[in-house]
Structure formats: C-alpha cells, structure tokens
Amino acid sequence: NPLHGASFALSTPEPLQLPADSGAEIAFAGRSNAGKSSALNVLVGVHGLARTSRTPGRTQHLVAFVLPDGRRLVDLPGYGYAKVPEAVRAQWRDALEGYLMRRRSLRALALVMDIRHPLTPFDQQMLAFCAAHALPCHVLLTKADKLGRGQTAQTLLAVQRELAQLHGVLSVQVFSATAGTGVEAARGVLTRLLGG
Numbered sequence: 001n002p003l004h005g006a007s008f009a010l011s012t013p014e015p016l017q018l019p020a021d022s023g024a025e026i027a028f029a030g031r032s033n034a035g036k037s038s039a040l041n042v043l044v045g046v047h048g049l050a051r052t053s054r055t056p057g058r059t060q061h062l063v064a065f066v067l068p069d070g071r072r073l074v075d076l077p078g079y080g081y082a083k084v085p086e087a088v089r090a091q092w093r094d095a096l097e098g099y100l101m102r103r104r105s106l107r108a109l110a111l112v113m114d115i116r117h118p119l120t121p122f123d124q125q126m127l128a129f130c131a132a133h134a135l136p137c138h139v140l141l142t143k144a145d146k147l148g149r150g151q152t153a154q155t156l157l158a159v160q161r162e163l164a165q166l167h168g169v170l171s172v173q174v175f176s177a178t179a180g181t182g183v184e185a186a187r188g189v190l191t192r193l194l195g196g
C-alpha cells in the first residue's frame with residue numbers, strides 16, 4: 001500500500017494553520033455521511049484514523065495526515081451537515097474556498113460521493129471549481145456494496161458522462177470501504193496524483 005504509514009498531523013478549523021504549504025497533498029471532500037472518513041481509513045489502512053461523522057465536534061476541522069515521505073492527505077469538513085448553523089456554514093465555505101484557491105501544494109481533490117446519491121449541487125460546485133482551476137479531481141462512488149451490479153454500472157456511466165462535459169482532469173471509479181471494492185485502484189490513482 002503506497003499510502004501506508006499515514007499518521008495524524010493536526011486538526012484545525014483554520015486552513016492557515018495547516019502544515020507548511022510545500023510538497024504535495026490531496027484533499028478529501030464530500031457531503032457529510034457520504035463515507036469520506038471510511039474511505040480515508042481504508043485507503044491508508046488504519047482503522048479509525050479519520051474521524052467519522054458520528055464523532056461530535058470537530059466537524060468543521062481540516063485534518064492533516066502525513067505519509068512517511070512527507071506528502072499529505074487532508075480531510076476537509078463534510079458539507080451539507082444539517083446541524084450546523086448557517087453562519088458557521090458560511091464561515092466554513094469561506095475557509096474551504098480560501099484553502100482551495102491558495103493551497104499551492106494541493107495536487108488534487110478526492111471527491112467522495114455516496115453512489116446512491118451522486119452529484120449533489122455541492123458536488124457539482126466542487127467539480128466545476130476543479131475544472132475551472134485545472135485541479136485534478138478523482139471521484140470515489142462509495143458504498144457500492146449497497147447497489148446491484150446493473151445500478152452500479154448505470155451510475156458510473158451517468159457520472160462519467162457528467163464529468164466528460166466539464167473538460168477538467170476528472171476521473172471516477174466505484175468504491176466500497178466495507179467490501180474493499182476499488183481500494184487498490186484508488187490508492188494507485190491518488191499516489192500518481194501525489195506525484196508518483
């Protein structure tokens with residue numbers, strides 16, 4: 001596993017507090033409860049490394065993990081979290097935008113979607129942002145274990161079509177943290193995006 005050995009670096013609500021903006025990192029984004037933490041945990045192979053949506057508090061934090069070679073994975077706050085007041089959400093949107101716009105070491109976005117509810121309006125915004133800024137984005141359609149083969153293939157095709165229209169460096173795959181589907185493939189893609 002090329003992502004082996006990732007360890008917790010820090011958790012902060014403020015993008016400027018992240019580790020020094022050098023080297024390379026990939027940020028994980030996704031709607032709250034999409035399965036982002038589960039995906040991160042299985043990708044690095046450390047159970048419980050990323051907090052799940054049920055962990056109280058810290059939902060608005062950016063969490064940095066460091067690989068042994070210094071490259072990083074950054075867990076962005078899950079969006080669409082209903083219990084967050086609008087003022088806090090606005091603050092978080094600003095922080096996210098600041099991070100995405102200014103983080104020079106950001107090589108790509110891993111966008112996690114529940115395969116049963118792909119391409120939410122916020123997902124679409126993230127994809128449009130990536131396309132507009134030539135930021136590569138790899139979509140993980142997770143919880144694939146919840147769908148049959150036909151529906152899985154159909155959803156993958158629909159998302160592929162959507163990505164093709166955006167003219168960005170956008171890719172998508174089927175994933176399941178529970179069943180292990182697509183884990184090796186995702187590790188390969190993310191490692192390449194981190195620069196090999």
Ligand code: GDP
Pocket residue numbers: 030031032033034035036037038039051052053054078142143144145146175176177178179
């Ligand atoms: P986050 O809020 O995006 O970080 O989502 P979590 O990783 O906390 O997952 C939300 C819920 O979905 C939890 O109850 C997980 O157990 C469940 N979940 C996450 N990934 C999968 C998956 O691949 N398959 C299934 N069946 N459930 C999953």
